[in-house]
Amino acid sequence: MKERAMMENVDKSASLMFSDHGLSDFVISEAEKNTMASSLGFMELLGFHQDSSPSLLDVLLQPPASNAMDSSSEVVNPPATPNSSSISSASNDGLNNNDDEQQVKATVDDEGVEKQEQEEDQKTKKRLKAKKTNEKRQRQPRVAFMTKSEVDHLEDGYRWRKYGQKAVKNSPFPRSYYRCTTASCNVKKRVERSVSDPSIVVTTYEGQHNHLSPVMPRSILSGVVPPPPAGAAAAFSAPAMPGPSSTQHHAHRYQQHSYANNWSMSSNSAVVPSSGSINAAVFLNKMRFCGPGPSHFLADHGLLQDMVPSHVLKEEE
DNA sequence: CGTTTTTGACCTGCGC
DNA sequence: GCGCAGGTCAAAAACG
Numbered sequence: 097m098k099e100r101a102m103m104e105n106v107d108k109s110a111s112l113m114f115s116d117h118g119l120s121d122f123v124i125s126e127a128e129k130n131t132m133a134s135s136l137g138f139m140e141l142l143g144f145h146q147d148s149s150p151s152l153l154d155v156l157l158q159p160p161a162s163n164a165m166d167s168s169s170e171v172v173n174p175p176a177t178p179n180s181s182s183i184s185s186a187s188n189d190g191l192n193n194n195d196d197e198q199q200v201k202a203t204v205d206d207e208g209v210e211k212q213e214q215e216e217d218q219k220t221k222k223r224l225k226a227k228k229t230n231e232k233r234q235r236q237p238r239v240a241f242m243t244k245s246e247v248d249h250l251e252d253g254y255r256w257r258k259y260g261q262k263a264v265k266n267s268p269f270p271r272s273y274y275r276c277t278t279a280s281c282n283v284k285k286r287v288e289r290s291v292s293d294p295s296i297v298v299t300t301y302e303g304q305h306n307h308l309s310p311v312m313p314r315s316i317l318s319g320v321v322p323p324p325p326a327g328a329a330a331a332f333s334a335p336a337m338p339g340p341s342s343t344q345h346h347a348h349r350y351q352q353h354s355y356a357n358n359w360s361m362s363s364n365s366a367v368v369p370s371s372g373s374i375n376a377a378v379f380l381n382k383m384r385f386c387g388p389g390p391s392h393f394l395a396d397h398g399l400l401q402d403m404v405p406s407h408v409l410k411e412e413e
Numbered sequence: 414c415g416t417t418t419t420t421g422a423c424c425t426g427c428g429c
Numbered sequence: 430g431c432g433c434a435g436g437t438c439a440a441a442a443a444c445g
Contacts, residue, residue, distance in 0.1 A: 258418055260437060273436070277417090286436090 240300040253309035
């Protein structure tokens with residue numbers, strides 16, 4: 097049932113993507129902008145677009161402080177997730193009332209408690225040390241895209257390990273945090289559902305894979321794949337179709353996604369037609385060729401055949 | 414039994 | 430300084 101509904105939605109879907117690779121000229125609808133802003137915390141994008149101030153590249157490459165978070169609104173929706181209780185950190189009152197109990201424990205098991213405290217201290221110090229050594233946590237350029245999908249975690253050819261989930265302000269849907277499971281690869285991605293259209297999954301990649309996709313089909317790996325371009329789009333340096341691997345159980349629910357009917361890419365003017373029938377993995381595979389210059393674009397080797405120039409799309413409308 | 418997910422706690426940065 | 434929201438950690442639970 098749900099799947100059929102999905103299929104019906106596919107063609108009229110308006111998913112969208114933006115990257116830091118030459119997207120200074122990117123065009124999205126008002127509704128999409130709102131969705132993006134609320135879903136991703138890229139509030140700056142709105143201003144950026146309307147004022148035609150700095151390019152998206154500039155926005156995304158800004159120092160962490162400016163675009164890392166969205167803390168603008170004051171409305172707090174009750175999170176609809178089981179772990180929402182994590183927000184209750186402010187309510188220490190009840191805990192403090194246990195002072196008596198704690199004192200008794202202290203007299204009975206003084207040493208144990210002390211040990212525990214010491215351990216916790218050490219843990220905290222460890223954390224602080226680790227963070228100090230990293231100094232200002234460097235935030236990598238990010239790439240976000242929206243995909244119409246029933247499943248939250250879209251298969252993109254890489255293996256991800258979930259390391260966190262948070263309730264998102266103004267959204268009933270939680271945001272999940274994933275890290276690439278490959279050692280020494282610190283690519284992360286965030287996955288959340290769009291507030292305005294729950295059938296849309298917003299995936300934000302951060303960082304750059306330093307390895308090939310573990311489930312990359314040979315046909316894609318061989319020859320066609322040049323070294324990944326620098327920057328966030330390389331996070332998808334070798335995305336794979338959700339092929340006949342162990343990931344197929346995801347794949348069968350992984351709809352054919354269409355992409356923004358208004359999506360453009362700087363001078364390349366590439367737009368994925370809304371009637372397109374490529375899925376996210378293929379789309380990402382295309383993206384990796386959309387580097388700084390036209391040469392990247394032309395390096396498509398046919399993979400971009402279902403992208404059409406924006407003017408063509410407009411004529412069709 | 415190894416790997417992944419869940420989830421409460423904690424940290425950081427920002428705005429007021 | 431405080432509160433809030435985003436992001437991360439890590440122990441425990443769940444899973445294959």
